[in-house]
Amino acid sequence: MANYFKASDTIYDITEKYPETIGLFVSNGFENLNDPAMRSTLGKSITLEMALSMRKLNQEIFIEKLEEVIEQNLPSFTSGLTPTKKEDGGDIRIEGVLPCPIRLPLLEKFEAWMESQKDYMDYKVDYNLKSANLGLDDVKERVIAADGNADALSDLYLSAGFDLFFDKTLMGRYGDAGVFEDLSDIEQINPDFDKDTISLKDPKNQYAIIGIVPAVFMVNTNVLGDRPIPESWADLMKPEFENSVSMPMKDLDMFNAFLLHIHRYYGDEGIEKMGKALLRSMHPAQMVKSHIAKDGNKVPAVTISPYFFAAMADEKSPMRPVWPKDGAIISPIFLLAKGKNRDKVKPFVDFLYSKEIGDILSSNGKFPSTNPLVDNHLKPEQNFMWLGWDYIHSHDIGELIKTTEKLFYHAAEKELL
Known part of the structure; x- marks a missing residue:
């Protein structure tokens, strides 16, 4: 159930109270809501539940997206520990992005924990943990503005994103300087990620990974035709899948992870074959209903998707999730901490690496956790x-x-988007 409205509320009531949601409605097929007169007349007679049913949109996912839009327009999120905003300068600064499907429950846990710590911390904490769909542009701008001055960086970064953390024009320039340190002090991470075939524990002890976003794919059995169901990334590179695959190119964290892994294991040839397989770009949330043709667009036979969205596919739809035999591609959720303020930063690292947070990542969001106590x-x-x-x-x-x-x-x- 939504925190800000009910599914039984009218579209008019929701958009009047939260006008920032109009754009989301319009982008999902409710173009009439761009017209104030239509919102006032038609909107008063249709509930959210009715509207989503008519459009055959997943109610749970759509409400989650509405809440995300509303959350992003609320005043800056801070706890009782820090009445100051980030620009006012706290003793500890935390920033980054959280996976959209689990941002709210994670923030709720974080806020409750911060409240429980206020009698034990005699320093101010500024934090800004926004939804991943808003991107990392502002974070990157601040990193670039630091211009090599590690003291100008935040003390803790939480996000997926290979480019942010390894690009030598961004965070990568600080790697060899020993600015960041894995403060988790966990010697052996979850056995799912610590075995002969995979090890997510950084041997240089700089980067911590608290969880992952696995990329799998969904197959549209209605569109597949007489082609065999693809079982691996290699299968998608076959000629029969040219111009048949949808990819989340606007989700840069996942797209970058996809490009890097395909190149690592299949080289330039693999990248070129996947380029030929591209039909169009889709946001992960769109992929759940990617079997529905719209505006004359060709329906993809395969959609590359975060496991969370693949698992949300309606069993009655023709979409079938496939976990690739050559492995789900990993987009790590990094936790990067400055070692300089270890004593003050360590409690936050321990909390974000805790079993409590790990359980939210793994169970609620299907983002497997690296905490050794979590059963994924x-x-x-x-x-x-x-x-x-x-x-x-x-x-x-x-x-x-x-x-x-x-x-x-x-x-x-195709041109760069």
């Missing part, structure tokens, strides 16, 4: 494709992203 309920065949730390530390990841992106778009014969 993964089946033996649910393995992962991972770049590997040796590969990361021996390559200029920022440049590699740019190179693979050019290869991909050239093969797709």
Whole structure:
């Protein structure tokens, strides 16, 4: 149930109280709501529940997206520990983005924990943890503005994003300087990510990973035709899947992870073949209903998607989730902490690495946790494709992203978006 409205509320009531939601309605097929007169007349006679039913939109996901829009327009989120805003300068600064589906429950836990700590902390904490769909542009701008001055950086960063953390024009320039340190002090992470086939524990002890966003794909059995169901990333590179695959290119964290992993395991040829497979770009939330043709667009036979959205697919739809045999591609949720303020930052690292947060990541959001006490309920065949730390530390990841992106778009014969 929504925190700000009920499914039984009228569209008019919701948009009047939260006008920032109008754009979301319009972008999801309710173009009439752009007209104030239509909102006032038609909107008063239709409830949210009725409207979503008519459009065959998933109510739970759409309400979640509405809440995200509303949350982003609320005043800056701070706890009783810090009446100051970020620009006022707290003793500890935390920033980053959280996966959209689990941002609200994570923030609720974070706020409750901050409240419980206020009698024990004699310093101010400024934090800004926004929804991943808003991107990292502002974070990157502040990192660039720091211009090599580590003291100007925040003390803790939480986000997916290979470019932010490894691009040498961004956070990557501070790696060799020893600015950041894995403060979790956990020697052995969750066995799902600490075995012969995969190790997410950074041997240089700089980067911590609290969880992952796995990328899998969904197959539209109605569109597949006589083609066999693809079972691996390699299968998607076959000629029969050219111009048949939808990818989340606007989700840069996942798209960059996709490009890096395909290049790591399949080289330039793999990138070019995946470029040829591209049909169109979709937001992950759209992928759940990607079997529905709209505005004459061709329906993709396969959609690459975060596991969370794949798991949300209606069993009655023709969409079938597939966990690739060569592994779900990993987009890590990094936790990067400055070692300089270890004593003050350590409690936040411990909380964000806790079993409590790990359970939210794994169970509620299907983002497997690296906390060793969390049961991710993964089946033996649910393995992962991972770049590997040796590969990361021996390559200029920022440049590699740019190179693979050019290869991909050239093969797709489409301009950069």
